Amino acid sequence: MSSPIGSSHSQSQGNQQWGGRYSAGPSAIMEAINASIGFDRKMWRQDIRGSLAHAAMLRHVGIISADDEAAIQEGLKAIGEEIEGGSFPFSEALEDIHMNIEARLTERIGEAGKRLHTARSRNDQVALDIRLWVRDAIDGIDGQIADLMRALTDRADEHAATVMPGFTHLQPAQPTTLGHHLLAYVEMLGRDRSRLGDCRARMNESPLGSAALCGTGFPIDRHMTAVALGFDRPTRNSLDGVASRDFALEFLSALSICATHLSRFAEEIVLWTNPYFGFVALSDAYTTGSSIMPQKRNPDAAELVRAKVGRISGSLLGLLTVMKGLPLTYGKDMQEDKEGIFDAAESIALALAATAGMVRDMKPDGARLREAAGAGFSTATDLADWLVRELRLPFRDAHHVTGRLVAKAEARGVDLPGLSLEEMQEEEPRIHSGVFGVLSVEASVASRTSYGGTAPVNVRRMAAEWRERLA
Numbered sequence: 001m002s003s004p005i006g007s008s009h010s011q012s013q014g015n016q017q018w019g020g021r022y023s024a025g026p027s028a029i030m031e032a033i034n035a036s037i038g039f040d041r042k043m044w045r046q047d048i049r050g051s052l053a054h055a056a057m058l059r060h061v062g063i064i065s066a067d068d069e070a071a072i073q074e075g076l077k078a079i080g081e082e083i084e085g086g087s088f089p090f091s092e093a094l095e096d097i098h099m100n101i102e103a104r105l106t107e108r109i110g111e112a113g114k115r116l117h118t119a120r121s122r123n124d125q126v127a128l129d130i131r132l133w134v135r136d137a138i139d140g141i142d143g144q145i146a147d148l149m150r151a152l153t154d155r156a157d158e159h160a161a162t163v164m165p166g167f168t169h170l171q172p173a174q175p176t177t178l179g180h181h182l183l184a185y186v187e188m189l190g191r192d193r194s195r196l197g198d199c200r201a202r203m204n205e206s207p208l209g210s211a212a213l214c215g216t217g218f219p220i221d222r223h224m225t226a227v228a229l230g231f232d233r234p235t236r237n238s239l240d241g242v243a244s245r246d247f248a249l250e251f252l253s254a255l256s257i258c259a260t261h262l263s264r265f266a267e268e269i270v271l272w273t274n275p276y277f278g279f280v281a282l283s284d285a286y287t288t289g290s291s292i293m294p295q296k297r298n299p300d301a302a303e304l305v306r307a308k309v310g311r312i313s314g315s316l317l318g319l320l321t322v323m324k325g326l327p328l329t330y331g332k333d334m335q336e337d338k339e340g341i342f343d344a345a346e347s348i349a350l351a352l353a354a355t356a357g358m359v360r361d362m363k364p365d366g367a368r369l370r371e372a373a374g375a376g377f378s379t380a381t382d383l384a385d386w387l388v389r390e391l392r393l394p395f396r397d398a399h400h401v402t403g404r405l406v407a408k409a410e411a412r413g414v415d416l417p418g419l420s421l422e423e424m425q426e427e428e429p430r431i432h433s434g435v436f437g438v439l440s441v442e443a444s445v446a447s448r449t450s451y452g453g454t455a456p457v458n459v460r461r462m463a464a465e466w467r468e469r470l471a
């Protein structure tokens with residue numbers, strides 16, 4: 001019988017309990033489960049930034065000498081260059097990015113390197129680094145969302161009067177315009193930015209100086225490091241400073257919502273590019289062919305954007321589960337925050353780039369959209385509204401008359417404007433030829449001038465407003 005990790009044969013050479021690939025014994029297993037350098041090296045810039053601020057503060061309050069600070073500065077700068085150039089000797093035995101950099105610093109500058117960790121712990125160091133990383137990520141993602149919003153706004157303005165079917169239940173409901181539809185996503189994305197902005201504002205406190213958990217007896221200046229690192233203030237409670245990751249949960253939650261929005265749009269692209277819809281076409285830049293079916297053009301980019309929300313919201317749920325029930329303060333469990341955060345940030349960045357690309361690439365088929373907009377008796381509501389306005393019918397009665405007219409049109413195989421006046425008068429004798437003025441899709445969309453409504457004049461105005469806001 002084989003164990004989950006290795007076969008019983010290897011047990012004699014390796015560890016008695018585990019064997020298998022961990023033949024070097026329990027310390028190798030410990031190193032493998034403990035090390036985070038494989039992924040937290042992504043935070044090297046943040047780690048160096050934090051250490052520079054910490055060293056400057058240590059010198060400022062007299063804990064280290066000016067010479068030590070200068071040596072630390074130079075050493076960290078050189079290490080940054082090593083990492084960037086790919087020559088840094090990353091070591092799994094040194095566990096994480098913090099110890100890798102610190103060990104290398106001491107290797108390079110000696111004594112002074114060993115003083116850097118005064119009045120600091122890896123607990124506040126990692127809390128700082130991941131906060132800085134998330135904050136940087138928010139700024140990058142925010143810029144990308146803004147770019148997507150600009151792309152959508154440009155296309156919306158261009159297609160302010162391009163009629164298309166509006167759906168509820170994915171059934172034809174009322175005619176709308178492509179511009180209005182695209183601006184709906186601009187609104188959603190605007191709230192996504194606002195959520196990320198709230199998250200950023202709330203998380204913008206520095207945990208550095210919380211030390212291991214209880215603060216320190218050294219006369220450190222936490223306000224100084226907070227300001228140097230662009231924070232509004234230091235965190236107020238050292239236990240909270242090292243124990244809390246709710247900023248990361250909030251970040252992942254905002255990303256999950258944004259990814260959900262992207263997923264809805266991606267699904268629409270998948271539908272719209274399907275030949276049965278034929279609403280828009282994507283170029284080769286965002287589609288792939290099939291290895292066996294030569295006629296195919298698959299919307300892979302849209303499908304992957306549709307899917308990315310799975311891993312992004314998975315990261316949120318993962319971290320929620322890691323943090324649930326975790327006693328104060330730091331627990332190594334929290335090392336499990338990073339991969340989900342990194343993956344979610346990278347995934348949303350890719351999804352945003354692909355979506356912006358598709359928005360700029362897509363070619364709407366105006367004639368097909370126009371045809372589809374008129375199908376399914378989509379101006380039935382306009383007819384009912386006309387009966388209310390012109391004939392003073394109560395809306396419920398107008399709804400019934402319209403229903404009978406739709407049934408009649410359906411039976412004759414025509415759309416609503418295809419019924420003759422006589423046919424309409426059979427259902428309601430007071431109907432006059434003025435009714436035909438409201439039955440076209442163009443008239444329908446043009447009439448919807450209520451604030452936030454679908455009328456092309458509204459769409460143009462909104463697009464202009466957004467353009468100004470996004471400039």
Ligand code: ARG
Binds near residue numbers: 096123126330335
């Ligand atoms: N690699 C660790 C993490 O990501 C750093 C903090 C380790 N602190 C400790 N006391 N072991 O959480």
